[in-house]
Amino acid sequence: MPVIHVLAPHVADMIAAGEVVERPASVIKELMENAFDAGAKNITVEMKNGGATYIRVTDDGCGMAPEDAGVAFLRHATSKLRDERGLEAIGTMGFRGEALAAISAVSHVELRTRRRGDNEGTFVSLSGGDIQEMGPAGCPEGTTMTVRDLFFNTPARLKFLKSDRSEASACVQTALRCALGRPEISVRFIRDGKEEFFSPGDGRQDSCVYTLLGRELAASLLLCQSRDESLAVSGFVSSPAAGRGSRASQFFFCNGRCIKSALLQAALEQAYKNTLLTGRYPACVLYLEMSPGAVDVNVHPAKTEVKFTNERRVFDLVYNAVKYALEAETRTAQVALSPSTRKAAQPRADFYQSMRAEDFRQSGYAVPGPAGGERRSGKDSAPAFRSPEVPYQTRLDLPVRRAPAPSAVRTPSPAAARPPHVEKPVQNVETPPVPDHKILGEAMKTYILVERGEELILIDKHAAHERMLFDRLRSREGALMSQTLLSPALLRLGPEEQELLEKNGELLQELGFELEPFGEGDYAVRAVPAELAPEEASAALEEIFEKLRKGTAPSAQSVRDQVLHTVACKAAIKAGWDTQGPELERLVEAVLSGQVKYCPHGRPVSVTLTKKELDKQFKRIV
Ligand code: ADP
Ligand code: MG
Numbered sequence: 001m002p003v004i005h006v007l008a009p010h011v012a013d014m015i016a017a018g019e020v021v022e023r024p025a026s027v028i029k030e031l032m033e034n035a036f037d038a039g040a041k042n043i044t045v046e047m048k049n050g051g052a053t054y055i056r057v058t059d060d061g062c063g064m065a066p067e068d069a070g071v072a073f074l075r076h077a078t079s080k081l082r083d084e085r086g087l088e089a090i091g092t093m094g095f096r097g098e099a100l101a102a103i104s105a106v107s108h109v110e111l112r113t114r115r116r117g118d119n120e121g122t123f124v125s126l127s128g129g130d131i132q133e134m135g136p137a138g139c140p141e142g143t144t145m146t147v148r149d150l151f152f153n154t155p156a157r158l159k160f161l162k163s164d165r166s167e168a169s170a171c172v173q174t175a176l177r178c179a180l181g182r183p184e185i186s187v188r189f190i191r192d193g194k195e196e197f198f199s200p201g202d203g204r205q206d207s208c209v210y211t212l213l214g215r216e217l218a219a220s221l222l223l224c225q226s227r228d229e230s231l232a233v234s235g236f237v238s239s240p241a242a243g244r245g246s247r248a249s250q251f252f253f254c255n256g257r258c259i260k261s262a263l264l265q266a267a268l269e270q271a272y273k274n275t276l277l278t279g280r281y282p283a284c285v286l287y288l289e290m291s292p293g294a295v296d297v298n299v300h301p302a303k304t305e306v307k308f309t310n311e312r313r314v315f316d317l318v319y320n321a322v323k324y325a326l327e328a329e330t331r332t333a334q335v336a337l338s339p340s341t342r343k344a345a346q347p348r349a350d351f352y353q354s355m356r357a358e359d360f361r362q363s364g365y366a367v368p369g370p371a372g373g374e375r376r377s378g379k380d381s382a383p384a385f386r387s388p389e390v391p392y393q394t395r396l397d398l399p400v401r402r403a404p405a406p407s408a409v410r411t412p413s414p415a416a417a418r419p420p421h422v423e424k425p426v427q428n429v430e431t432p433p434v435p436d437h438k439i440l441g442e443a444m445k446t447y448i449l450v451e452r453g454e455e456l457i458l459i460d461k462h463a464a465h466e467r468m469l470f471d472r473l474r475s476r477e478g479a480l481m482s483q484t485l486l487s488p489a490l491l492r493l494g495p496e497e498q499e500l501l502e503k504n505g506e507l508l509q510e511l512g513f514e515l516e517p518f519g520e521g522d523y524a525v526r527a528v529p530a531e532l533a534p535e536e537a538s539a540a541l542e543e544i545f546e547k548l549r550k551g552t553a554p555s556a557q558s559v560r561d562q563v564l565h566t567v568a569c570k571a572a573i574k575a576g577w578d579t580q581g582p583e584l585e586r587l588v589e590a591v592l593s594g595q596v597k598y599c600p601h602g603r604p605v606s607v608t609l610t611k612k613e614l615d616k617q618f619k620r621i622v
Pocket of ligand 2: 030
């Protein structure tokens with residue numbers, strides 16, 4: 001019979017250490033978080049090789065009293081939590097009192113610390129968790145923790161470490177995430193004697209992002225802000241044109257803690273739907289702030305995952321904030337990150353704080369533009385409300401070729417002229433003004449040339465129209481207007497397609513298609529959506545079946561979108577077609593007013609050349 005016995009404390013510590021300290025990067029994370037909690041303003045992180053041999057973190061925080069310096073390494077020793085009541089509202093990065101115990105159990109540690117105002121500091125050295133030396137020492141205010149020979153006494157763990165190069169890069173990534181979460185703290189990272197990064201710690205999210213993530217990424221970012229009574233999100237998201245090949249540049253922070261969150265990732269990516277090419281991912285640096293009671297950080301030993309008390313609210317807030325950022329005209333990063341105009345890029349500091357949640361919602365998410373201009377204007381443009389009951393209309397309705405236009409639906413009404421891009425969660429939105437402009441003409445029967453101030457804008461007329469139609473179709477809930485074909489088109493479907501028809505028949509019918517079996521795989525197309533020209537009917541359906549067959553659509557909404565893409569694409573004016581002046585004018589207005597930015601496939605609808613760029617090309621300026 002095996003005999004049960006209680007493990008010696010140092011064995012228990014070594015086992016527990018495995019949960020907190022997986023690799024050198026975890027040591028860096030824990031030590032940096034301790035420095036944050038100590039109220040440091042400046043932190044220096046140094047590492048050598050892959051970090052297992054040497055990590056040193058120095059801070060100018062509150063330091064420790066001599067009597068605390070040794071106790072700090074005991075398991076469950078923490079100054080941040082007294083009893084279970086505190087667990088419900090954790091305001092610090094640490095609270096489990098585990099990190100120093102875990103790290104010191106599997107390495108050689110040296111601590112030098114001096115409390116602010118004390119004459120003298122304390123030195124403690126430990127090996128495998130046992131104190132070797134302890135006594136007074138001269139040192140600067142703050143704390144320096146040196147960790148050497150990680151896993152020296154746990155060879156199994158040591159074996160699992162990857163090459164120095166990949167451990168080092170994990171260290172850099174971890175430190176970078178920590179630093180990114182705290183724009184108010186300056187972090188210097190030194191790897192093998194060379195500075196790897198440095199954040200200024202001026203409290204500005206934009207300068208933090210710029211210095212840590214680099215100019216290229218920062219330049220593609222748009223300002224993103226929203227808040228309600230107890231929840232705030234701020235930060236940046238990438239413009240759809242700057243989609244990336246992976247999710248590596250998505251950073252989420254909750255109360256300063258870098259977290260992984262499927263919920264936040266979904267909220268982010270949902271907001272980009274139909275603007276990003278497939279296989280591209282948005283980048284973001286999003287900071288969530290909420291009361292500590294609204295989030296449980298104690299669900300994961302390394303505290304990288306959290307549980308929100310109200311997931312729906314968090315999702316909606318982030319989704320709407322991102323959606324709004326994408327729709328807003330302002331290319332914040334460009335303004336925000338060039339030093340001369342930096343100041344202008346910050347929304348008024350008091351804007352969000354002073355606004356009640358209800359007012360904020362009523363404002364239609366109006367944010368003062370970074371360039372100083374407020375999107376919300378005074379009485380002269382009273383906020384226009386979009387009532388969900390009114391069938392969606394826009395003055396952008398181009399006369400669609402040959403398709404009958406039932407007057408009840410198509411009468412353009414100014415009260416209903418609304419940008420088509422804003423989805424349901426946003427209650428009301430103003431009609432954006434169309435800036436002064438001049439249409440110079442059309443190039444290659446494809447691109448509309450427009451002059452606006454110091455800009456030359458080229459608009460892809462097909463892409464723009466396709467987007468307009470798509471938004472319009474999409475904003476109509478339920479069934480779409482259908483037109484009966486005078487002479488039904490014939491369509492032959494293979495067995496696989498017939499199955500797809502059976503599965504998606506209802507949706508197709510709802511979207512205006514009517515197919516009737518004609519025997520032996522032949523179908524008569526009796527009706528198509530009103531937008532579609534009858535002669536496009538078969539081609540559109542073939543494309544739709546092709547998409548259904550590939551089966552990439554994950555949800556019902558996406559299948560609907562895919563069908564609508566096809567209808568919009570087939571119904572839109574094409575490159576190479578002659579287009580009438582008024583049609584061009586309406587397209588241009590839609591694009592310039594910001595209602596149309598990306599085609600449903602995520603390709604840009606317009607390209608802007610500035611006078612400055614042209615002058616540069618012609619070497620008028622250098
Ligand atoms: P926790 O952070 O969960 O409290 P740790 O084991 O990481 O647990 O640290 C134990 C205690 O040691 C902390 O609660 C804090 O009082 C003290 N401490 C650790 N690092 C520092 C530091 N850099 N500056 C001041 N105090 C520190
Ligand atoms: Mg800690």
